Structure formats: C-alpha cells, structure tokens
Amino acid sequence: MEYNFDKLIERANTASVKYDLRKQIFGHPDVLPMWVADMDFETPEFIRQAVIDRAQHPIYGYTFRPESYYESIINWLQKRHNWKVEKDWILFSPGVVPALNFAVLALTNPGDEIIVQPPVYFPFFSAVQENNRQLIYNQLIREGDQYQINFEQLEKQAQTARMLILCNPHNPVGRSWTRQELTELGKICLKHNLLVISDEIHADLVLPGHKHQVFAEVFPELSANIITMHAASKTFNLAGLASSSVIISDSALREQYKSFISRLHIEMGNLFGMVATQTALEKGEQWLGQVLDYIFDNIVYVTDFLADQLPKVKLIKPEATYMIWLDFSAFQLPDDELKSFLINEAKLGLNSGIDFGPGGEGFMRINVACPRSLLQQGLERMRDAFTQLSHGNDV
Numbered sequence: 155m156e157y158n159f160d161k162l163i164e165r166a167n168t169a170s171v172k173y174d175l176r177k178q179i180f181g182h183p184d185v186l187p188m189w190v191a192d193m194d195f196e197t198p199e200f201i202r203q204a205v206i207d208r209a210q211h212p213i214y215g216y217t218f219r220p221e222s223y224y225e226s227i228i229n230w231l232q233k234r235h236n237w238k239v240e241k242d243w244i245l246f247s248p249g250v251v252p253a254l255n256f257a258v259l260a261l262t263n264p265g266d267e268i269i270v271q272p273p274v275y276f277p278f279f280s281a282v283q284e285n286n287r288q289l290i291y292n293q294l295i296r297e298g299d300q301y302q303i304n305f306e307q308l309e310k311q312a313q314t315a316r317m318l319i320l321c322n323p324h325n326p327v328g329r330s331w332t333r334q335e336l337t338e339l340g341k342i343c344l345k346h347n348l349l350v351i352s353d354e355i356h357a358d359l360v361l362p363g364h365k366h367q368v369f370a371e372v373f374p375e376l377s378a379n380i381i382t383m384h385a386a387s388k389t390f391n392l393a394g395l396a397s398s399s400v401i402i403s404d405s406a407l408r409e410q411y412k413s414f415i416s417r418l419h420i421e422m423g424n425l426f427g428m429v430a431t432q433t434a435l436e437k438g439e440q441w442l443g444q445v446l447d448y449i450f451d452n453i454v455y456v457t458d459f460l461a462d463q464l465p466k467v468k469l470i471k472p473e474a475t476y477m478i479w480l481d482f483s484a485f486q487l488p489d490d491e492l493k494s495f496l497i498n499e500a501k502l503g504l505n506s507g508i509d510f511g512p513g514g515e516g517f518m519r520i521n522v523a524c525p526r527s528l529l530q531q532g533l534e535r536m537r538d539a540f541t542q543l544s545h546g547n548d549v
C-alpha cells in the first residue's frame with residue numbers, strides 16, 4: 155500500500171499545541187507552525203481503526219496491559235534494533251518527559267550533578283533543575299557540519315556526577331550516535347559508575363543510510379546503570395495519547411525506580427494509548443519505511459532550496475529525527491531579533507536555538523514532518539523575508 159504524505163490535513167481547532175496555541179506562543183495566529191515535534195501527516199489508518207474499534211465498545215472501564223502489548227514491544231525492539239528485552243524490564247510511563255523526571259527523582263538525590271549535552275531537548279534541563287539537582291553541561295563539539303561528544307570533558311565531569319541524560323538519537327542536531335561513540339561513552343560511564351538515562355524516543359526515526367544503536371545493547375557491561383526510554387509516539391504521530399516505555403534490565407535499579415512510581419499510581423495509563431502503541435508496533439513497519447523516505451526527501455528539498463535560494467542559512471544534515479538544525483549566524487542577528495524577525499517578517503513558527511542551551515546561539519530548529527507543499531511555503535516565506543531584509547542583495 156502506498157501512503158499519501160502530500161495530503162493536507164486541517165489541524166486548527168483540534169486543541170493542537172502546534173496550531174491552536176500559535177497566538178499564545180508566537181503572538182500571531184497565522185504563523186506557519188514548524189516547531190513542536192509532531193507530524194502534520196495523518197496517523198496511519200490501521201492505528202486509527204484499532205482505536206475506533208476499541209472505542210466502539212461502550213465501556214471504557216479500568217484496563218491492564220495484556221501479554222500481547224508487551225510482545226509487540228519485545229518483537230519490535232528485537233527486529234528493528236537487535237535488542238533482546240524481557241517483559242519484566244518494561245514499565246509504562248505517560249510520556250518520556252514525565253519518565254525523565256521520575257528517573258531523576260527516583261535514582262538521584264537533591265544536589266546531585268547530572269550531565270546533559272547541549273544543544274539538547276530542553277526538558278532535560280528542567281528535569282534536573284526543577285528537581286533541585288545540579289545541571290552540568292557537556293556541550294557537544296561542532297566540527298564543520300557535524301557534532302561530536304566532548305569525551306575529554308565528560309571524563310572529568312563524570313568523576314563527580316551521578317547521572318548522564320543521553321539523547322540517542324540527538325535532538326536537535328540530528329546525530330545518530332555510532333557504536334564506536336556509544337562504546338567510548340559507555341567506558342567512561344562504567345569507569346565512574348555513572349547512571350545513564352538513554353532517551354531513545356527518536357530511535358525509529360533514523361534516516362536512510364544510518365542505523366540506530368540502542369545504548370544498552372551496545373554496552374551491556376553498563377546495563378545495571380542504564381534506563382532506556384522508548385515510545386511509538388514520535389514515530390507514528392501519537393503524542394497526544396501520552397504512552398511510552400521505560401526499560402530497565404537490572405532488577406535492583408528497576409525496583410528502585412518502581413518503588414518511586416508505584417507511589418504515583420500512574421501505571422494504568424490510557425486505554426487508547428495502549429491500543430495505539432501495540433497496533434503501531436505490530437503493523438507499522440511498512441508505513442514507517444515510507445514516512446522515513448518522505449522525510450528524507452523533505453530534508454533533500456530543504457538542502458537544495460537553501461543552497462540555491464538562501465545560501466547564508468547553513469544546514470546541519472540530520473542522520474535521524476524529522477527536525478533540522480539551521481544555522482542563521484551569517485546574518486549576525488542577536489537571538490531575540492532573529493526570533494522576532496522569523497515570526498513577524500517571515501511569519502514562521504520555529505524553535506529558537508537558544509532554548510536548547512549553550513551552542514544554540516544563532517540557530518533555529520525546523521520540523522519537516524509535513525507535506526512538501528507546506529514545507530515549500532515555509533521556505534519561501536523565509537527566503538522572501540531575508541531577501542527584503544538585505545534589499546535583494548547577498549542572501
């Protein structure tokens with residue numbers, strides 16, 4: 155079956171964060187929203203149908219996750235990522251961001267040092283700071299159009315830190331960390347007994363030419379210290395169903411985490427999230443292959459468009475995720491001016507680079523999981539605004 159990703163779906167008035175909060179977030183209800191990480195593609199029909207089928211049963215009483223739910227996760231991780239997981243290792247969380255916070259609270263103490271590697275998904279910062287832990291930055295190193303982990307600095311920081319929050323693959327710079335990089339990372343963590351949260355929510359969004367590596371699979375020697383987070387939500391556009399998995403193979407670490415979450419009584423989660431996750435993982439491979447090809451073509455489209463029509467904007471070519479990290483530093487605009495220029499002149503709603511911490515200066519993040527016609531519109535708005543800014547010269 156061929157899926158149609160060119161189809162435009164009206165999302166306004168669906169209580170969509172991306173569309174219906176534009177006035178609150180950007181001050182304009184008419185910016186083209188290319189920010190928060192959900193897709194403008196329809197959630198595949200087989201998932202919608204499974205949710206509708208369940209919704210048609212007239213009672214939505216208390217539910218549990220059946221064996222088949224766990225099997226869908228186990229089979230998916232084995233098949234797609236060569237990672238053998240046992241049922242007992244899999245715990246439910248109503249989202250990865252809540253799980254990051256639970257893990258910080260359950261496994262570290264107030265005042266503990268927790269390392270993050272900016273520019274990175276900003277809820278990592280609040281998971282540390284709002285829980286009264288100390289945020290330690292191991293900023294990624296930019297080498298040309300690529301980002302690398304600063305292993306030397308990490309080695310020093312690991313001497314006193316308790317935990318590292320790893321973004322694997324890395325949002326927003328789009329790195330799909332290699333086995334070699336993760337092995338080097340693992341050695342440092344093992345040497346210094348560092349706990350690692352490996353946020354692998356983008357694991358299934360690795361682009362053609364790259365392969366996702368599960369940190370716990372690459373470096374099993376450290377498995378007593380790794381908490382892996384996975385979800386079908388980014389991959390299949392199910393974020394509103396708030397369902398994800400926390401996977402901990404070590405029984406002592408798992409018990410420590412469980413003893414915290416059992417007090418919160420969140421285990422049941424949402425019936426429809428469970429149905430959608432299971433269906434996605436059981437039936438989603440073909441759709442995923444096609445959506446990744448489409449996203450990849452969108453990235454090529456952005457690359458060609460910028461090279462041709464807006465060469466001062468440089469692009470960091472993503473290896474994973476459907477976000478592109480765009481470098482506007484050639485315009486030498488202060489970050490607040492860059493942001494307001496893109497909102498007010500280009501009428502574009504993007505994520506500001508500085509929100510992702512040190513290293514984000516001069517950057518913006520654009521979400522390209524949308525029909526090509528929308529992407530084209532967004533890029534044309536950007537080009538036209540910058541052309542006006544420089545009066546038609548040197549853009």
Ligand SMILES: Cc1ncc(COP(=O)(O)O)c(C=O)c1O
Pocket residue numbers: 191248249250251252275321325353355356385387393397398
């Ligand atoms: C690295 C990363 N982790 C977590 C999330 C969000 O997770 P959830 O919606 O399950 O809380 C995102 C969303 O963009 C993300 O990029």
